[in-house]
Amino acid sequence: MNTFWQPKRLLALGAALAFALSMTLKLWGMTLTSTFYYNGLHLNIFATKVTGDLHELNILNHYIGMMNIDNSLPEFHWIPIVFAAVIMISLIPAIWPKRGILIGATILNLLGLGIMGGDFYYRLYEYGHDFAPDAAIQVPGFTPKIMGNYMLANFHVQTGFGFGGLTIVIGVVLLCAAIFSKDGNPVKKDSGNSIVKKDHDRVANVEKHEDAKPV
Amino acid sequence: MFERQWKNYKGLAIMLIIGLIVGVAGGKLTFDSASQVQTNSVVSSNEGWVPPGQLDQAYMFASGGQSGNMVVFGIPSMRILKTIPVFDPFPDTGYGFTPATKKMLGKYTWGDAHHPVMSQTKGTYDGQFVWVNDKANDRIGQVDLRTFTTTQILNVPNLMGLHSLSTDPESKYLFTASEFSAPVANGKPNYAPLNTWGHQYYGVAACVNTNREGLKAGQPGKMGLDYEMLLPPYDYDLASVGKADSAGYVFYTSYNSEEATTDLEKNSTKFDRDLTLFMDYKAAQKLIDAGKYDAIINGVKVIDPRKHPGIAWLLPIPKNPHGVDVSPDGKWICYSSKLDPVVTVISMDKLKQAIAHKDYEKTTWGLPVIKWQDVQEAQIPVGVGPLHTQFDNQGYAYTSLFVESAVTKWQLGTWKVIDKQPVNYNVGHVAVAGGDSEHPFGHWLVALDKMSLNRFLPVGPGYPVTEQLFDISKGPKMQLVNEAPSDREPHYATIIPANLIHPLNVYPKDTARPNSTWNxxxxxxxxxxxxxxxxxxxxxxxxxxxxxxxxxxxxxxxxxxxxxxxxxxxxxxxxxxxxxxxxxxxxxxxxxxxxxxxxxxxxxxxxxxxxxxxxxxxxxxxxxxxx
Structure with a gap:
């Protein structure tokens, strides 16, 4: 270990990696289960695509006039660019591990992630409200819950974040941790900690020996 | 006076009274056992019960007889899972309404489906195809088990009453023959007066190539006729292709060695033994490959076995044999004779020796006749009216008895009868899971009964037939566990464990398919x-x-x-x-x-x-x- 690999650098690098993982993992998902669809109909949102039983979901959704869910959404073009930017921004403090840069990077990233989250929520709202006026079944508008279990007509709906959502949170936490971590030589710090640990162990051992004495 | 008379008649009176008591009791006893046979019902077994939402263990593909289709049953529930139309239009699936299916059906509006044959690989059911014959219009249908649809119907010219159907352990070929001998004519009507029977009438055997390799799910089949063989003018009933020790041979049964053309009921039942035929199809294939066939009749290469020794032989088998079934190891050829209460077992070893030594009894119709005494291994007294035999994986054989309404279980090798169970009524074929292959699965036996008298709620003067399911895995006794009626009339069925069938659940989207529209x-x-x-x-x-x-x-x-x-x-x-x-x-x-x-x-x-x-x-x- 040398002074180059200090915690700020490592944590910022870790954040960049976490964000990079988020680009490939499922961010959010929905499962609709009913008597006939006993294995559930799945909808999986990624940064770059939407997958799952889209054909079947769209066939069912057309009865209420919902817009088609498919990969032609403009989000799948610009969200990867925002994600790439978030990853690059996280790499800057990994190169220049200054607290000021870290704070700036964190704020920028939160802004980028916020835009994505806001857009996601807007789309949920839009898909649940902007129905074709000539649809066979007229339903009042609804916004799917971001996380939860609920009934929607004859479907049991389950929504929640995927691993991609988790790695975003991890990235943000790592960036914040980097801001608050102290400068200095991590090797020194480590050895100090280990001395304390050894002392503690020794004390414990002594206690154990005392316990072992026959009464 | 009276006293003296009483003394004289006392003994007689006592005997009369005792006789009356014994008679009534005995009669009661006999009547009870008779009614027991008739009611033949399950008392405690719930093996045939498959609860709602649970799946069956096996599929049974039963021919539909004059219904012209194939009916898929679940075993052990005996629920009907599907009807697969083969030789008849079937509005349910639009079969016979599209140009492709209309073309397959041709000019006929029905067929008589008798013998479904499961495809095999290395002598084991592989669950890919089932083929079935049409006795009425001389055709063979192919059903693809990925789609459960008919993908080809092959017209077989030159033979009448295409009844038998059997395949080899690799399902490269299907063998069949004419149940009804008829004149064979090239490119003109096959008319000939019945008194020319001995000269112009022939039995005909056919070898069909399945050409099944590489067929995609639901793709039209490519079966083709490799060749046909002229046979003596008898009535060829069933066929069984040899396996293991008997690989390369096909065994046929035939009745009417008497060559009767009228009142066959009396005239074809005169001889104690009928001449059945067996052939060496590998030798026949060599002739075809070498271009040494004898004629091309209506587009088919035809062999006259009288001109090529070492291809076909005749084998005398007791009275009007019906079924012929080769044991899983191929060693024993088992013939069931309708009018002799035995199964006659022929040893393949002895048959090969007889052929090698050319030690024949005589020549009939230009073909050598085997000395049956030299090759007959055993005769098993199974009961009255034996028709067909199937085999399990434990070395046992099961023979249906039409007249006696029973199934007899017997042991290969020891030739001992182990068990006999009544059926309701008049069983034709029995089907054991994998029971005609080198590797039977055993466990289930279905008796395909022709009559169902009072087994089900009355439905007018026309009765359904009965399919009765037996568990043959539990000790020496066969146990009846379920039964179901069905439309007339399954002749034979083939049973396969469910895990060997892999059907599609949808046709995959294929934008390259001609004339399809996906948007x-x-x-x-x-x-x-x-x-x-x-x-x-x-x-x-x-x-x-x-x-x-x-x-x-x-x-x-x-x-x-x-x-x-x-x-x-x-x-x-x-x-x-x-x-x-x-x-x-x-x-x-x-x-x-x-x-x-x-x-x-x-x-x-x-x-x-x-x-x-x-x-x-x-x-x-x-x-x-x-x-």
Whole structure:
């Protein structure tokens, strides 16, 4: 270990990696289960695509006039660019591990992630409200819950974040941790900690020996 | 006086009283046991019960007889899972309403399906295809078990009454023969007076190549006739292709060695033994490969075995034999004789020796006749009216007894009868899971009974037939565990464990498929003079296009693609008063081809209850009259 690999650098690098993982993992998902669809109909949102039983979901959704869910959404073009930017921004403090840069990077990233989250929520709202006026079944508008279990007509709906959502949170936490971590030589710090640990162990051992004495 | 008389008659009176008591008790006893046989019912077993939502352990593919189809049963529930139309139109699946299926069916509106044959690889059922014969119109149907649909019907010329069907352990070939001998004529009607029987009438055996390798799911089959062989003018009943020790041979049974042409009931039952035929098909194939066939008749290469020694032999078997079944190890050829209460077992070893030594009894119809005394291994006294035998995986054989209404279990090698159970009634074939292959699965036996007298609620003077399921895995006794009626009439069935069948659940989306349309935006009507092509999509709950206008006299080709990919969502298309009835399973493209000769307004609609708005899934075909 040398002074180059200090915690700020490592944590910022870790954040960049976490964000990079988020680009490939499922961010959010929905499962609709009913008597006939006993294995559930799945909808999986990624940064770059939407997958799952889209054909079947769209066939069912057309009865209420919902817009088609498919990969032609403009989000799948610009969200990867925002994600790439978030990853690059996280790499800057990994190169220049200054607290000021870290704070700036964190704020920028939160802004980028916020835009994505806001857009996601807007789309949920839009898909649940902007129905074709000539649809066979007229339903009042609804916004799917971001996380939860609920009934929607004859479907049991389950929504929640995927691993991609988790790695975003991890990235943000790592960036914040980097801001608050102290400068200095991590090797020194480590050895100090280990001395304390050894002392503690020794004390414990002594206690154990005392316990072992026959009464 | 009276005292003296009483003394004289006392003994007689006592004997009379005792006789009366014994008689009544005995009669009661006999009556009870008789009624026990008749009621033959399950008391404690619930093995045949498959609870709702649970799946069966095995499939049974039963021929439909004069219904011309194949019926799929679940075992052990005996529930009917599906009817697969083969030789008859079947509105349920739109079979016989599309140009492709109409062409397969040809000019016939029915068939007589008897013997379903499961495809095998290395002597084990592989669950890929089932082939079935049509005795009435001399055809062989191929059913693809990925789609459970008929993918080919092969017409077999030159033979009449195509009854038997059997395959080799690799299912490269199917062998069959004519049940009814008839004149064979090239390119002209096969008329000949019956008194020319000995000269102009022939039995005919056929070898069909399955050509099944590489066929995609649902793809039209490529069966072809390799060759045919002229046979003596007897009535060829069943066939069994050899395996293991008897590989390369086909054994046929035949009745009417008497060569009767009238009142066969009396005239074909005179001889104690009928001459059955067996052939060396590898030797026959060599002749064909070398171009040494004797004629081409109606496009088929034909061998006359009288000109090629070492291809076919005759083997005397007791009175009017029906079934012939080769044991799993191929060592024993088991013949069931309708009019002799035994199964006659021929040793393949001894048969090979007899052939090698050319030690024949005589020559009949130019073919050597084997000395049956030299090759007969055993005769098993199974009971009255034996018809067919199947085998399990424990070395036992099961023979159906038509006259006695029973199934007899006996042991190969020891030739001992182990058990006999009554059936209700008059069993034809028995089917054991894998029971005609080198590697039977055992466990289940179904008796395909011809009569069902009072086994089910009465349904008028016409009765269904009975399929009775026995568990043969629990010790020496066969246990009846379930039964079900079915339409007339399954002759034979083939049973296979469920895990060996891998059907599609939808037809995969294939945009390269000719005439398919997968996008509603691309659905259209294309007119070219009087030829109108409609490229239509179906999805819940609408057709695109749903308003079609043509001119009276136009020829319409309608290609309907069901663009669903959700299993179980089939759409139909019926056009009122145009006799059009299509059914498209998810991902399937089907075609209707018709001339719009009737002017008027004709609604069309979905026939398969697909969704809540199924009734709304309709449209109009407008046929504009000539001005």
């Amino acid at each position: 509603e935006a691309q659905a259209k009507v294309v007119r070219n003079g009087k030829e109108v092509k409609v490229y239509m999509t179906a999805v819940r709950s609408h057709f695109v296009p749903d308003n079609i206008e043509v001119n009276q006299g136009d020829h319409v080709d309608l290609y309907l693609t069901n663009i669903e990919q959700q299993p179980n969502i089939t759409h139909g298309l019926a056009i009122s008063k145009y006799n059009i009835n299509l059914a498209a399973d998810p991902g399937e493209t089907v075609r209707a081809s018709f001339t719009a000769d009737k002017a008027g307004t004709f609604p069309f609609y979905c026939t398969d209850f697909c969704s809540a708005l199924h009734e709304e899934m309709m449209g109009y075909l407008l046929v504009k009259p000539h001005s």
